[in-house]
Amino acid sequence: MIIIATKELIKNQPEFKRDIVADINDLKGFQKEIQKTQNVLEKITIYDIGKIDIKNKDQLKIKDHINKSGINPIIKNETINKITFEDISNIYKTKEGHTTTCCGKKINLDYSNPSHYLCVFSIILFYLGYKNLQAYLVNYDKTESSINVFNQWAKTGKDEGMKKNHFPAFEEAKKTIKQFCENKTITLADIGCGNGWATQDLNKETFINKATGYDGSLEMIKKAKKTYLETDFFRMDLNSWSPKQTFDIIYSMEAIYYLSSPEKFISDCYTKWLKNGGLFIAALDHYKENAQSLSWPEDLNVKMQTKSANEWKNILEKNKFRHCNIEYVNQKKDWNGTLIFWGIKDAL
Numbered sequence: 001m002i003i004i005a006t007k008e009l010i011k012n013q014p015e016f017k018r019d020i021v022a023d024i025n026d027l028k029g030f031q032k033e034i035q036k037t038q039n040v041l042e043k044i045t046i047y048d049i050g051k052i053d054i055k056n057k058d059q060l061k062i063k064d065h066i067n068k069s070g071i072n073p074i075i076k077n078e079t080i081n082k083i084t085f086e087d088i089s090n091i092y093k094t095k096e097g098h099t100t101t102c103c104g105k106k107i108n109l110d111y112s113n114p115s116h117y118l119c120v121f122s123i124i125l126f127y128l129g130y131k132n133l134q135a136y137l138v139n140y141d142k143t144e145s146s147i148n149v150f151n152q153w154a155k156t157g158k159d160e161g162m163k164k165n166h167f168p169a170f171e172e173a174k175k176t177i178k179q180f181c182e183n184k185t186i187t188l189a190d191i192g193c194g195n196g197w198a199t200q201d202l203n204k205e206t207f208i209n210k211a212t213g214y215d216g217s218l219e220m221i222k223k224a225k226k227t228y229l230e231t232d233f234f235r236m237d238l239n240s241w242s243p244k245q246t247f248d249i250i251y252s253m254e255a256i257y258y259l260s261s262p263e264k265f266i267s268d269c270y271t272k273w274l275k276n277g278g279l280f281i282a283a284l285d286h287y288k289e290n291a292q293s294l295s296w297p298e299d300l301n302v303k304m305q306t307k308s309a310n311e312w313k314n315i316l317e318k319n320k321f322r323h324c325n326i327e328y329v330n331q332k333k334d335w336n337g338t339l340i341f342w343g344i345k346d347a348l
């Protein structure tokens with residue numbers, strides 16, 4: 001079986017397993033890639049991303065499509081023009097499933113189950129003779145809604161509990177940070193800083209020259225800026241974080257499991273945003289061994305990356321961080337504690 005995922009899907013969910021990425025701006029490349037498969041009877045499953053109308057459904061089987069993408073892939077297609085027009089009404093070979101409206105670049109929520117370019121690739125495959133096709137619509141993940149949830153928290157004052165809940169782990173993480181800082185000039189980024197209480201605390205510490213806060217929630221950032229005038233805060237979706245500088249320390253409390261690919265984020269921290277010898281340190285309450293936290297994605301209706309302590313540490317190690325370590329803070333009955341894990345870039 002061959003799995004094809006559209007570029008839009010991979011952009012949103014880089015970890016999505018696929019054999020071929022279908023790029024609308026490179027239809028020739030797509031055709032070339034698929035034609036490496038000589039067996040036209042091979043089963044091909046194609047996935048596009050969009051918005052599923054049915055609540056709480058991550059994937060939807062597609063039985064038909066409406067093409068509103070503005071692209072007709074069989075016109076001006078040298079390979080395809082040689083083939084006669086055929087009935088494509090049963091292109092996905094199934095009577096079960098739903099219809100998607102392919103909208104092109106921008107999803108139009110007025111249509112049912114809108115997707116991007118699924119139909120374009122399916123039609124190409126069909127006319128090239130690959131007729132054992134099935135298709136699925138993948139729901140846009142809910143990262144954005146995590147930001148919405150925290151916008152609500154900031155508006156309703158629920159964010160104020162975060163300092164109280166995270167303070168013991170913060171104090172512990174700060175000890176590791178302080179040790180690391182000895183006799184150096186240090187810049188620090190607080191990733192997913194929320195209302196900024198920890199950024200401010202770190203910015204005031206003598207062992208840190210400058211701490212800057214980054215968060216995706218506009219309401220959190222507004223609050224942080226208003227409360228802590230001497231500290232810098234920026235609103236940024238960390239899924240595409242691109243700060244204007246590099247840092248000695250990247251610190252994050254209770255935030256990176258909301259990202260669509262924490263793996264990519266950590267890898268980018270290593271390759272792009274940490275200085276040589278820099279420290280990456282993160283603290284999390286939601287992880288596999290902390291049983292009480294496992295219902296959170298459902299409770300909040302927010303997608304979270306649920307990993308074990310070792311899986312988090314392995315991500316650091318895979319990315320060549322050295323001196324990687326984990327620690328649990330504030331363990332109680334039925335609460336495995338806050339997991340703190342860290343590693344150093346290019347350490348000897």
Ligand SMILES: C[S@@+](CC[C@H](N)C(=O)[O-])C[C@H]1O[C@@H](n2cnc3c(N)ncnc32)[C@H](O)[C@@H]1O
Pocket residue numbers: 143146147150151162163166191192193194195198214215216217220236237238239252253254255258259
């Ligand atoms: C549980 S709060 C933690 C806040 C803060 N670190 C603290 O200890 O109080 C998680 C934060 O992650 C932020 N967040 C979630 N997803 C994000 C994303 N994709 N980009 C930027 N921030 C995000 C939320 O807006 C929220 O402020």
